[in-house]
Amino acid sequence: MKTNHMIGITPAHDALRFDMLRDLGVQWVRQGYVFPFAERGSERPSEAFLRSEEQVETYLREGFQVLASFPGPGSMRYAPEEGKTVYVRAMPEWMGEVGSADYQKALFDAAQWRAERTKGKITYWQVANEPDIDIFYGPLTKDQNIGFLMTAARGLLAGNPDAKPGINLGYINDYARLLMREMYAIPDSPFAYLGIDGYMGSWQLGGPETWVSYIDETARLSGKPIIINEWGFSSLQWGEKYTDLERKNFYNQQVCYYKHWQYTWGKGHTPEEQARYVRLCHKIFADHPAVIGNFFFRWSDAPTCWQCGEPDCPAECAWGCVDVDQNPKPAYYALQEGNRTLFG
Numbered sequence: 001m002k003t004n005h006m007i008g009i010t011p012a013h014d015a016l017r018f019d020m021l022r023d024l025g026v027q028w029v030r031q032g033y034v035f036p037f038a039e040r041g042s043e044r045p046s047e048a049f050l051r052s053e054e055q056v057e058t059y060l061r062e063g064f065q066v067l068a069s070f071p072g073p074g075s076m077r078y079a080p081e082e083g084k085t086v087y088v089r090a091m092p093e094w095m096g097e098v099g100s101a102d103y104q105k106a107l108f109d110a111a112q113w114r115a116e117r118t119k120g121k122i123t124y125w126q127v128a129n130e131p132d133i134d135i136f137y138g139p140l141t142k143d144q145n146i147g148f149l150m151t152a153a154r155g156l157l158a159g160n161p162d163a164k165p166g167i168n169l170g171y172i173n174d175y176a177r178l179l180m181r182e183m184y185a186i187p188d189s190p191f192a193y194l195g196i197d198g199y200m201g202s203w204q205l206g207g208p209e210t211w212v213s214y215i216d217e218t219a220r221l222s223g224k225p226i227i228i229n230e231w232g233f234s235s236l237q238w239g240e241k242y243t244d245l246e247r248k249n250f251y252n253q254q255v256c257y258y259k260h261w262q263y264t265w266g267k268g269h270t271p272e273e274q275a276r277y278v279r280l281c282h283k284i285f286a287d288h289p290a291v292i293g294n295f296f297f298r299w300s301d302a303p304t305c306w307q308c309g310e311p312d313c314p315a316e317c318a319w320g321c322v323d324v325d326q327n328p329k330p331a332y333y334a335l336q337e338g339n340r341t342l343f344g
Contacts, residue, residue: 001343003344007026009021009297009321010297010299012299013300021064025339029067030069034049035091038092056122060121068122068124072128073137073138075138099148111156112158114156116159125153127149130169131148131169133170166193166194168196180218185221185223193225195227197297199234201265202234202264202269204263208284209284211281219290226290232277234269234315256307275331277331278321279337281294282342297319300320301318301322301324302317304317
Protein backbone atom coordinates (compact mmCIF):
# COMPACT_ATOMS: atom_id res chain seq x y z
CA MET A 1 0.00 0.00 0.00
CA LYS A 2 1.32 3.45 -0.94
CA THR A 3 1.22 6.01 1.88
CA ASN A 4 1.38 9.84 1.81
CA HIS A 5 -0.19 9.78 -1.64
CA MET A 6 -2.42 12.67 -2.75
CA ILE A 7 -5.79 11.01 -3.49
CA GLY A 8 -7.57 13.65 -5.54
CA ILE A 9 -10.27 14.53 -8.02
CA THR A 10 -11.46 17.47 -10.11
CA PRO A 11 -14.90 18.12 -8.53
CA ALA A 12 -16.47 20.35 -11.25
CA HIS A 13 -20.01 20.41 -9.84
CA ASP A 14 -22.04 23.30 -8.46
CA ALA A 15 -23.86 21.26 -5.78
CA LEU A 16 -21.32 18.61 -4.86
CA ARG A 17 -22.35 15.66 -2.66
CA PHE A 18 -19.61 15.88 -0.05
CA ASP A 19 -20.81 12.70 1.66
CA MET A 20 -20.28 10.72 -1.54
CA LEU A 21 -16.91 12.37 -2.15
CA ARG A 22 -15.72 11.39 1.32
CA ASP A 23 -17.02 7.87 0.87
CA LEU A 24 -15.02 7.70 -2.35
CA GLY A 25 -11.86 8.14 -0.24
CA VAL A 26 -10.84 11.48 -1.78
CA GLN A 27 -8.65 13.77 0.34
CA TRP A 28 -7.65 16.41 -2.24
CA VAL A 29 -9.52 18.45 -4.84
CA ARG A 30 -8.09 20.33 -7.80
CA GLN A 31 -9.83 23.69 -8.00
CA GLY A 32 -9.11 26.91 -9.83
CA TYR A 33 -9.21 30.63 -9.22
CA VAL A 34 -9.97 33.35 -11.74
CA PHE A 35 -7.71 36.41 -12.05
CA PRO A 36 -8.31 38.61 -9.00
CA PHE A 37 -8.50 42.18 -10.31
CA ALA A 38 -10.90 43.41 -12.98
CA GLU A 39 -9.48 46.95 -13.09
CA ARG A 40 -5.98 48.40 -13.07
CA GLY A 41 -4.89 49.60 -9.64
CA SER A 42 -7.89 48.08 -7.87
CA GLU A 43 -7.32 46.87 -4.34
CA ARG A 44 -10.64 45.04 -4.20
CA PRO A 45 -10.92 41.64 -5.88
CA SER A 46 -13.61 41.19 -8.51
CA GLU A 47 -16.91 39.48 -7.71
CA ALA A 48 -15.93 36.61 -10.01
CA PHE A 49 -12.73 36.10 -8.04
CA LEU A 50 -14.56 36.22 -4.69
CA ARG A 51 -16.95 33.53 -5.93
CA SER A 52 -14.06 31.29 -6.95
CA GLU A 53 -12.38 31.96 -3.60
CA GLU A 54 -15.52 31.01 -1.70
CA GLN A 55 -15.67 27.75 -3.62
CA VAL A 56 -12.11 26.94 -2.54
CA GLU A 57 -12.89 27.95 1.04
CA THR A 58 -15.87 25.58 1.02
CA TYR A 59 -13.62 22.63 0.19
CA LEU A 60 -11.20 23.63 2.93
CA ARG A 61 -14.03 23.93 5.49
CA GLU A 62 -15.27 20.50 4.45
CA GLY A 63 -11.87 19.04 5.31
CA PHE A 64 -10.34 18.62 1.86
CA GLN A 65 -6.91 19.82 0.84
CA VAL A 66 -6.70 21.88 -2.34
CA LEU A 67 -4.32 21.78 -5.26
CA ALA A 68 -5.13 25.27 -6.53
CA SER A 69 -4.99 26.31 -10.16
CA PHE A 70 -3.66 29.74 -11.07
CA PRO A 71 -5.38 30.88 -14.31
CA GLY A 72 -3.62 30.59 -17.64
CA PRO A 73 -3.50 33.17 -20.41
CA GLY A 74 -6.67 31.88 -22.13
CA SER A 75 -8.13 29.03 -24.18
CA MET A 76 -10.03 28.12 -27.32
CA ARG A 77 -13.58 27.50 -26.15
CA TYR A 78 -17.25 27.84 -27.05
CA ALA A 79 -18.45 31.38 -26.41
CA PRO A 80 -22.29 31.41 -26.17
CA GLU A 81 -22.48 35.16 -26.78
CA GLU A 82 -20.71 34.70 -30.12
CA GLY A 83 -22.18 31.30 -30.96
CA LYS A 84 -18.83 29.83 -31.93
CA THR A 85 -15.52 28.57 -30.58
CA VAL A 86 -12.96 31.36 -30.22
CA TYR A 87 -9.80 32.11 -28.23
CA VAL A 88 -10.98 33.61 -24.94
CA ARG A 89 -8.37 35.62 -23.06
CA ALA A 90 -8.35 34.84 -19.31
CA MET A 91 -6.25 37.86 -18.32
CA PRO A 92 -7.99 41.29 -18.26
CA GLU A 93 -7.36 43.67 -21.15
CA TRP A 94 -5.95 46.35 -18.84
CA MET A 95 -2.80 44.23 -18.40
CA GLY A 96 -1.80 45.02 -21.98
CA GLU A 97 -0.15 42.81 -24.57
CA VAL A 98 1.01 39.35 -23.54
CA GLY A 99 4.70 39.42 -22.67
CA SER A 100 4.91 43.20 -22.27
CA ALA A 101 6.55 44.66 -19.17
CA ASP A 102 3.18 45.85 -17.82
CA TYR A 103 1.63 42.43 -18.40
CA GLN A 104 4.47 40.59 -16.66
CA LYS A 105 4.46 42.92 -13.67
CA ALA A 106 0.69 42.64 -13.23
CA LEU A 107 0.94 38.84 -13.53
CA PHE A 108 3.74 38.61 -10.94
CA ASP A 109 1.95 40.95 -8.53
CA ALA A 110 -1.33 39.02 -8.82
CA ALA A 111 0.41 35.68 -8.20
CA GLN A 112 2.28 37.09 -5.20
CA TRP A 113 -0.94 38.57 -3.78
CA ARG A 114 -2.77 35.29 -4.31
CA ALA A 115 -0.09 33.23 -2.53
CA GLU A 116 0.11 35.67 0.40
CA ARG A 117 -3.68 35.53 0.78
CA THR A 118 -3.71 31.72 0.96
CA LYS A 119 -0.55 31.21 3.06
CA GLY A 120 -1.16 28.45 5.57
CA LYS A 121 -4.07 27.10 3.52
CA ILE A 122 -2.69 26.18 0.11
CA THR A 123 0.75 24.88 -0.78
CA TYR A 124 0.43 23.11 -4.13
CA TRP A 125 -0.33 25.20 -7.23
CA GLN A 126 -0.96 24.32 -10.85
CA VAL A 127 0.17 27.21 -13.04
CA ALA A 128 -2.12 27.53 -16.08
CA ASN A 129 -3.49 24.41 -17.79
CA GLU A 130 -1.81 22.11 -20.31
CA PRO A 131 0.47 24.84 -21.70
CA ASP A 132 1.93 22.44 -24.27
CA ILE A 133 -1.40 22.23 -26.16
CA ASP A 134 -2.40 24.89 -28.70
CA ILE A 135 -5.99 24.99 -27.38
CA PHE A 136 -4.53 26.61 -24.25
CA TYR A 137 -1.44 28.52 -25.35
CA GLY A 138 -3.31 29.84 -28.41
CA PRO A 139 -1.54 32.79 -30.07
CA LEU A 140 1.32 32.96 -27.52
CA THR A 141 4.82 32.43 -28.85
CA LYS A 142 7.14 29.96 -27.11
CA ASP A 143 8.89 32.79 -25.25
CA GLN A 144 5.58 34.38 -24.22
CA ASN A 145 4.28 31.03 -22.99
CA ILE A 146 7.40 30.27 -20.96
CA GLY A 147 7.50 33.85 -19.67
CA PHE A 148 3.92 33.55 -18.42
CA LEU A 149 4.53 30.26 -16.61
CA MET A 150 7.83 31.30 -15.02
CA THR A 151 6.56 34.72 -13.93
CA ALA A 152 3.44 33.27 -12.30
CA ALA A 153 5.44 30.57 -10.49
CA ARG A 154 7.99 33.07 -9.20
CA GLY A 155 5.19 35.38 -8.07
CA LEU A 156 3.63 32.54 -6.07
CA LEU A 157 6.97 31.84 -4.38
CA ALA A 158 7.44 35.53 -3.60
CA GLY A 159 4.09 35.49 -1.83
CA ASN A 160 4.70 32.20 -0.05
CA PRO A 161 8.21 30.67 0.01
CA ASP A 162 6.63 27.34 1.00
CA ALA A 163 4.50 27.22 -2.17
CA LYS A 164 5.03 24.29 -4.55
CA PRO A 165 4.19 25.40 -8.09
CA GLY A 166 4.07 23.07 -11.08
CA ILE A 167 2.68 22.93 -14.59
CA ASN A 168 0.56 20.11 -16.01
CA LEU A 169 1.50 18.76 -19.41
CA GLY A 170 -1.30 17.71 -21.74
CA TYR A 171 0.80 14.78 -22.99
CA ILE A 172 4.33 14.01 -24.08
CA ASN A 173 5.34 15.76 -27.31
CA ASP A 174 8.25 17.83 -28.57
CA TYR A 175 6.77 21.05 -27.18
CA ALA A 176 6.29 19.40 -23.76
CA ARG A 177 9.92 18.26 -23.83
CA LEU A 178 11.00 21.81 -24.68
CA LEU A 179 9.06 23.19 -21.69
CA MET A 180 10.69 20.68 -19.34
CA ARG A 181 14.13 21.43 -20.75
CA GLU A 182 13.79 25.22 -20.47
CA MET A 183 11.82 25.48 -17.21
CA TYR A 184 12.68 22.39 -15.15
CA ALA A 185 16.20 21.33 -16.17
CA ILE A 186 17.71 24.63 -15.03
CA PRO A 187 19.46 25.59 -11.76
CA ASP A 188 16.89 28.16 -10.60
CA SER A 189 13.68 26.39 -11.60
CA PRO A 190 10.72 27.68 -9.52
CA PHE A 191 8.82 24.40 -10.00
CA ALA A 192 8.59 21.80 -7.21
CA TYR A 193 6.67 19.08 -9.05
CA LEU A 194 5.57 18.20 -12.56
CA GLY A 195 1.92 17.55 -13.26
CA ILE A 196 1.08 15.30 -16.19
CA ASP A 197 -2.30 14.71 -17.80
CA GLY A 198 -3.19 11.80 -20.01
CA TYR A 199 -6.20 10.25 -21.70
CA MET A 200 -4.66 7.34 -23.53
CA GLY A 201 -7.45 5.45 -25.25
CA SER A 202 -9.50 8.63 -25.60
CA TRP A 203 -7.50 11.71 -26.69
CA GLN A 204 -4.34 9.71 -27.36
CA LEU A 205 -3.41 6.26 -28.59
CA GLY A 206 -2.75 3.55 -26.05
CA GLY A 207 -4.31 2.56 -22.77
CA PRO A 208 -3.43 2.25 -19.07
CA GLU A 209 -0.13 0.54 -19.88
CA THR A 210 1.02 3.66 -21.78
CA TRP A 211 1.25 5.53 -18.48
CA VAL A 212 4.43 3.69 -17.49
CA SER A 213 6.65 5.08 -20.26
CA TYR A 214 4.98 8.50 -19.96
CA ILE A 215 5.77 8.73 -16.23
CA ASP A 216 9.28 7.35 -16.75
CA GLU A 217 10.17 9.97 -19.37
CA THR A 218 8.66 13.00 -17.63
CA ALA A 219 10.23 12.07 -14.28
CA ARG A 220 13.61 11.72 -15.95
CA LEU A 221 13.43 14.96 -17.96
CA SER A 222 11.94 17.11 -15.21
CA GLY A 223 13.87 15.66 -12.27
CA LYS A 224 10.80 16.31 -10.10
CA PRO A 225 8.12 14.24 -8.35
CA ILE A 226 5.13 13.50 -10.59
CA ILE A 227 1.49 14.27 -9.83
CA ILE A 228 -1.11 12.89 -12.23
CA ASN A 229 -3.17 16.10 -12.41
CA GLU A 230 -5.71 14.66 -14.85
CA TRP A 231 -6.51 11.13 -15.93
CA GLY A 232 -9.60 9.23 -16.96
CA PHE A 233 -11.53 7.43 -19.67
CA SER A 234 -14.70 8.68 -21.33
CA SER A 235 -17.73 6.42 -20.95
CA LEU A 236 -19.47 7.69 -24.13
CA GLN A 237 -18.41 6.49 -27.57
CA TRP A 238 -20.95 8.24 -29.80
CA GLY A 239 -23.04 11.37 -29.76
CA GLU A 240 -25.73 12.31 -32.26
CA LYS A 241 -24.20 12.50 -35.71
CA TYR A 242 -25.01 15.41 -38.00
CA THR A 243 -25.08 15.89 -41.72
CA ASP A 244 -22.80 18.58 -43.14
CA LEU A 245 -25.74 20.96 -43.36
CA GLU A 246 -26.73 20.35 -39.74
CA ARG A 247 -23.23 20.38 -38.31
CA LYS A 248 -22.29 23.46 -36.38
CA ASN A 249 -19.00 25.23 -36.99
CA PHE A 250 -17.52 25.50 -33.54
CA TYR A 251 -15.07 22.88 -32.35
CA ASN A 252 -11.39 22.47 -31.56
CA GLN A 253 -10.91 18.97 -32.89
CA GLN A 254 -12.49 16.03 -34.70
CA VAL A 255 -14.18 14.47 -31.68
CA CYS A 256 -16.57 17.41 -31.41
CA TYR A 257 -16.94 17.51 -35.20
CA TYR A 258 -17.81 13.84 -35.68
CA LYS A 259 -19.28 13.18 -32.19
CA HIS A 260 -17.15 10.05 -32.02
CA TRP A 261 -13.86 8.98 -30.44
CA GLN A 262 -11.13 8.42 -32.99
CA TYR A 263 -9.09 6.47 -30.43
CA THR A 264 -10.38 3.80 -28.10
CA TRP A 265 -9.24 1.05 -25.78
CA GLY A 266 -10.50 -2.36 -24.69
CA LYS A 267 -14.11 -2.90 -25.67
CA GLY A 268 -14.71 0.80 -26.26
CA HIS A 269 -16.06 3.78 -24.36
CA THR A 270 -18.63 2.30 -22.00
CA PRO A 271 -19.25 2.74 -18.26
CA GLU A 272 -17.94 -0.78 -17.63
CA GLU A 273 -14.70 -0.21 -19.54
CA GLN A 274 -14.26 3.12 -17.76
CA ALA A 275 -14.25 1.21 -14.46
CA ARG A 276 -11.75 -1.36 -15.77
CA TYR A 277 -9.52 1.49 -16.97
CA VAL A 278 -9.61 2.98 -13.46
CA ARG A 279 -8.56 -0.27 -11.81
CA LEU A 280 -5.58 -0.77 -14.13
CA CYS A 281 -4.37 2.85 -13.86
CA HIS A 282 -4.65 2.85 -10.08
CA LYS A 283 -2.30 -0.12 -9.88
CA ILE A 284 0.26 1.62 -12.12
CA PHE A 285 0.16 4.84 -10.07
CA ALA A 286 0.49 2.91 -6.82
CA ASP A 287 3.48 0.93 -8.11
CA HIS A 288 5.48 3.79 -9.65
CA PRO A 289 7.93 5.41 -7.19
CA ALA A 290 7.93 8.80 -8.96
CA VAL A 291 4.17 9.36 -8.54
CA ILE A 292 3.16 11.23 -5.38
CA GLY A 293 -0.50 11.86 -6.24
CA ASN A 294 -3.32 11.40 -8.72
CA PHE A 295 -6.39 13.50 -9.48
CA PHE A 296 -9.13 11.68 -11.36
CA PHE A 297 -10.92 13.73 -14.02
CA ARG A 298 -13.63 14.15 -13.04
CA TRP A 299 -16.36 13.88 -10.39
CA SER A 300 -19.48 14.19 -12.55
CA ASP A 301 -20.49 14.03 -16.17
CA ALA A 302 -21.09 17.42 -17.80
CA PRO A 303 -24.46 18.55 -19.22
CA THR A 304 -22.73 20.15 -22.23
CA CYS A 305 -19.31 20.11 -23.88
CA TRP A 306 -17.27 23.22 -23.00
CA GLN A 307 -15.53 23.05 -26.37
CA CYS A 308 -18.56 22.91 -28.68
CA GLY A 309 -21.61 23.51 -26.48
CA GLU A 310 -23.41 20.27 -27.42
CA PRO A 311 -25.08 18.10 -24.75
CA ASP A 312 -24.10 14.70 -26.18
CA CYS A 313 -20.49 15.24 -27.19
CA PRO A 314 -18.06 12.46 -26.20
CA ALA A 315 -15.23 15.02 -26.00
CA GLU A 316 -16.25 16.52 -22.64
CA CYS A 317 -19.59 15.10 -21.47
CA ALA A 318 -18.85 11.65 -19.99
CA TRP A 319 -15.68 11.76 -17.88
CA GLY A 320 -17.39 11.55 -14.49
CA CYS A 321 -17.40 8.70 -11.99
CA VAL A 322 -20.99 9.82 -11.33
CA ASP A 323 -23.56 11.04 -13.86
CA VAL A 324 -24.92 14.60 -14.12
CA ASP A 325 -27.35 13.86 -11.25
CA GLN A 326 -24.51 12.42 -9.13
CA ASN A 327 -25.67 8.81 -9.40
CA PRO A 328 -22.64 6.50 -9.16
CA LYS A 329 -21.29 4.88 -12.31
CA PRO A 330 -19.20 1.68 -12.16
CA ALA A 331 -16.07 3.87 -12.10
CA TYR A 332 -17.14 5.30 -8.72
CA TYR A 333 -16.86 1.90 -7.08
CA ALA A 334 -13.59 1.12 -8.89
CA LEU A 335 -12.07 4.37 -7.60
CA GLN A 336 -13.41 3.70 -4.11
CA GLU A 337 -11.83 0.25 -4.00
CA GLY A 338 -8.45 1.47 -5.25
CA ASN A 339 -8.37 4.48 -2.94
CA ARG A 340 -8.89 2.20 0.05
CA THR A 341 -6.74 -0.77 -0.87
CA LEU A 342 -3.85 0.83 -2.81
CA PHE A 343 -3.53 4.26 -1.19
CA GLY A 344 -4.96 3.73 2.27
